[in-house]
Amino acid sequence: MKNTEIAGTVSWECPSNIAIVKYWGKHGRQLPRNTSVSLTLSEAKTRTSVSYQVKEEKGVSIDFLFEGVTNEAFSAKIKKFLSSIVEEMPFIQSYHLQISSQNTFPHSSGIASSASAMAALVMCLCDIERIGKGESSIDFNRASYFARLGSGSASRSVLPHVATWGQHADIEGSSDLYAIEINDVDDVFKGFHDDILIISSEEKSVSSTAGHALMDHNPYAEARYRQAQKNTSLLLQAMKEGDLEAFGQIAEDEAMTLHALMMCSDPSYVLMKPHTLKAIEEIRSYRKMTSHPVYFTLDAGPNIHLLYPDHIAHDIAPWIEMALKPLCVDGRIIRDTVGIGPKNIADA
Ligand code: DP6
Numbered sequence: 001m002k003n004t005e006i007a008g009t010v011s012w013e014c015p016s017n018i019a020i021v022k023y024w025g026k027h028g029r030q031l032p033r034n035t036s037v038s039l040t041l042s043e044a045k046t047r048t049s050v051s052y053q054v055k056e057e058k059g060v061s062i063d064f065l066f067e068g069v070t071n072e073a074f075s076a077k078i079k080k081f082l083s084s085i086v087e088e089m090p091f092i093q094s095y096h097l098q099i100s101s102q103n104t105f106p107h108s109s110g111i112a113s114s115a116s117a118m119a120a121l122v123m124c125l126c127d128i129e130r131i132g133k134g135e136s137s138i139d140f141n142r143a144s145y146f147a148r149l150g151s152g153s154a155s156r157s158v159l160p161h162v163a164t165w166g167q168h169a170d171i172e173g174s175s176d177l178y179a180i181e182i183n184d185v186d187d188v189f190k191g192f193h194d195d196i197l198i199i200s201s202e203e204k205s206v207s208s209t210a211g212h213a214l215m216d217h218n219p220y221a222e223a224r225y226r227q228a229q230k231n232t233s234l235l236l237q238a239m240k241e242g243d244l245e246a247f248g249q250i251a252e253d254e255a256m257t258l259h260a261l262m263m264c265s266d267p268s269y270v271l272m273k274p275h276t277l278k279a280i281e282e283i284r285s286y287r288k289m290t291s292h293p294v295y296f297t298l299d300a301g302p303n304i305h306l307l308y309p310d311h312i313a314h315d316i317a318p319w320i321e322m323a324l325k326p327l328c329v330d331g332r333i334i335r336d337t338v339g340i341g342p343k344n345i346a347d348a
Contacts, residue, residue, distance in 0.1 A: 083187060121150065123344075199329070
């Protein structure tokens with residue numbers, strides 16, 4: 001047996017992503033009800049290291065530190081996830097895994113971290129598997145497949161720039177099992193900005209996982225899934241052509257639909273806050289007044305993701321400071337941009 005198979009450490013950092021066409025509703029073993037499309041971010045990241053040590057008894061065995069301290073809730077979640085994939089990744093049972101993870105974004109920012117966290121963990125697992133098999137590179141379809149089993153949106157975080165998850169008639173190679181990169185995209189989107197306005201940093205009242213489950217009995221579900229397939233086609237066309245107006249219209253339509261679905265589920269719930277609506281009004285009226293292509297999206301929470309191309313960043317900066325910053329908790333805005341995906345930080 002080679003040394004690398006007895007013990008070692010791997011470290012990866014993985015970014016979060018923001019969906020433009022939203023994944024909302026799932027079935028079976030973490031399969032999406034519709035196709036989703038996202039931008040991979042670069043600043044909001046999780047860094048994870050996994051040290052592995054061969055052990056005699058078979059079974060899933062981990063220690064988990066989050067930001068340097070033990071975290072029972074996360075640890076139980078990871079253990080459950082690892083147990084669910086041991087048949088497909090049998091090496092997990094032969095090692096004791098010491099996992100340590102940290103986020104680059106503030107803990108209390110209300111930013112969903114399951115995508116970056118699961119993606120970073122899976123990159124580490126795929127790397128250990130690669131080393132054991134003596135292979136030279138990681139299979140990204142496989143990485144995305146496992147990331148999906150950890151959290152649906154994580155499937156898209158292992159890919160650069162623009163990713164899509166879920167089978168779609170117009171997208172060759174698309175699959176419900178893993179995400180793929182969309183290459184045919186105008187360069188304007190590669191440097192796109194996503195300023196995350198922290199409207200509230202409180203924990204969400206309803207988790208995404210619970211929200212997905214409520215789609216099973218939502219009376220508008222079927223129409224929604226059809227809309228997402230159509231919006232995916234329109235969005236990819238807009239991104240190919242660099243059509244910012246069409247891109248922005250779809251982004252906002254998807255965000256409002258997502259929150260409308262929450263409001264009309266049973267039980268109904270609302271995750272937007274008064275300042276979320278104020279920011280939306282502000283963004284729409286500024287756009288009307290100036291014709292600047294600045295748009296918003298929302299994930300399953302109250303925070304606004306302000307989307308705009310790099311070439312207007314300088315011009316709109318004073319407006320962001322003056323009109324949007326006061327709507328944020330302690331004036332907090334996380335400035336992010338589209339990025340290149342996971343990075344091996346073993347030697348950092
Ligand atoms: C609104 O991926 O967090 O952000 O698969 O249950 O872990 P699980 O859900 P999750 O849902 C994300 C929902 C969303 C839209 C999206 O990212 O596509």
